[in-house]
Amino acid sequence: MSDLSSLALPHIAKLHAYTPGLQPTESGWVKLNTNESPYPPSPRVAEALHGAIGEDAASLRLYPSPTSAALRAAVAKLHGLQPENVCVGNGSDDILNLLIRAFCTHEATAGFTLPSYSLYPVLVGIQDGRTEVIEFDRSMRLPLERIASSRAHVFFLTSPNAPTGVGFTNAEITRALASFRGLLVVDEAYAPFARENAVELLARHPNLVVVRTLSKAYALAGIRVGYALAHPEIIDLLDRVRDSYNVNRLSQVAAVAAIEDQAHHAAIVAKIKTTRDEYVAAFGQARGWFTYPTQANFIFTEPKNARGESGPAVAKSAYNFLFAHKVLVRHFPSHALTAPFLRISVGTDAEMRVLAETLDAWLKAPNAQPL
Numbered sequence: 001m002s003d004l005s006s007l008a009l010p011h012i013a014k015l016h017a018y019t020p021g022l023q024p025t026e027s028g029w030v031k032l033n034t035n036e037s038p039y040p041p042s043p044r045v046a047e048a049l050h051g052a053i054g055e056d057a058a059s060l061r062l063y064p065s066p067t068s069a070a071l072r073a074a075v076a077k078l079h080g081l082q083p084e085n086v087c088v089g090n091g092s093d094d095i096l097n098l099l100i101r102a103f104c105t106h107e108a109t110a111g112f113t114l115p116s117y118s119l120y121p122v123l124v125g126i127q128d129g130r131t132e133v134i135e136f137d138r139s140m141r142l143p144l145e146r147i148a149s150s151r152a153h154v155f156f157l158t159s160p161n162a163p164t165g166v167g168f169t170n171a172e173i174t175r176a177l178a179s180f181r182g183l184l185v186v187d188e189a190y191a192p193f194a195r196e197n198a199v200e201l202l203a204r205h206p207n208l209v210v211v212r213t214l215s216k217a218y219a220l221a222g223i224r225v226g227y228a229l230a231h232p233e234i235i236d237l238l239d240r241v242r243d244s245y246n247v248n249r250l251s252q253v254a255a256v257a258a259i260e261d262q263a264h265h266a267a268i269v270a271k272i273k274t275t276r277d278e279y280v281a282a283f284g285q286a287r288g289w290f291t292y293p294t295q296a297n298f299i300f301t302e303p304k305n306a307r308g309e310s311g312p313a314v315a316k317s318a319y320n321f322l323f324a325h326k327v328l329v330r331h332f333p334s335h336a337l338t339a340p341f342l343r344i345s346v347g348t349d350a351e352m353r354v355l356a357e358t359l360d361a362w363l364k365a366p367n368a369q370p371l
């Protein structure tokens, strides 16, 4: 450790940064590793951005709306809520960070399940906060009683979960809320691909926060917009810790345009769900690979090699073979429940065919079977 690191706060000096999925810069990759949309955003986004950098370009010299006012109004309208129920962030990661900043310290524990979104422990680490981890078993059923009796100040529930894709019902979330006294944050990054979402529960549960993103189902990962839906008192607290201009002018314009084109949004979500269900069947039934019933825009499947074996080394072998053939998926080797699996973002039909053909080639490759 250099002298400069020793100047940092001790908990920062020992922090491990979040590891994002690879973002290759050269072309030719089939990129199925970070759950982006394989389809472009609404054409209205490009029109709005052209306006903002064309005839309205002079306004770029001005700071953006500090509250993202027009965007808050659009989000509120979309969900049948008031702008006071909405806080907009620079991606939903920004919102998750605000929640940790406002509700977690060494005394105030932040809870989450394992596996789930691996950013949560990093954010808690930045805050030097304390964590409570509730582990799933292989069934991936929600450990409801443990969440209900958790003493965490704030609990992050990812639904549908990442990286499994398993969704939790409002009945389950309501049961957890019946006795949980902290703030329950339902991270709904993938909810547009799910059967149910928790927005309707907000009216009855002031200690519930729903977090959404435009990165996945609105095809705007590059624009970085996410939001929280919650009781106005919670929103007020998030606004106090938020950077004043946390969402730039172009992102606000793009996000409003995307939200206003619900027909485009619905069409890409429907197409992704159809492709997803086709490939869940292809992995699960046709290949006989154990595959969780996903409600997200990705598939979590346990590859079997030509000898019918599965496990971390088999998943790694499939990952490496795909990588060598420029097909990028995600492998999470650090946890026993995730190590035998691959997480595959749903791509276009053409991309999914390349994936399937490359996996067929892996099954036939003489050197691809490590066991």
Ligand SMILES: Cc1ncc(COP(=O)(O)O)c(C=O)c1O
Pocket: 034, 035, 090, 091, 092, 093, 094, 117, 158, 162, 187, 189, 212, 213, 214, 215, 221, 224, 225, 226
């Ligand atoms: C569960 C979950 N929450 C939040 C995010 C962050 O999304 P955003 O792009 O809005 O920061 C992701 C991104 O992969 C995610 O998987």
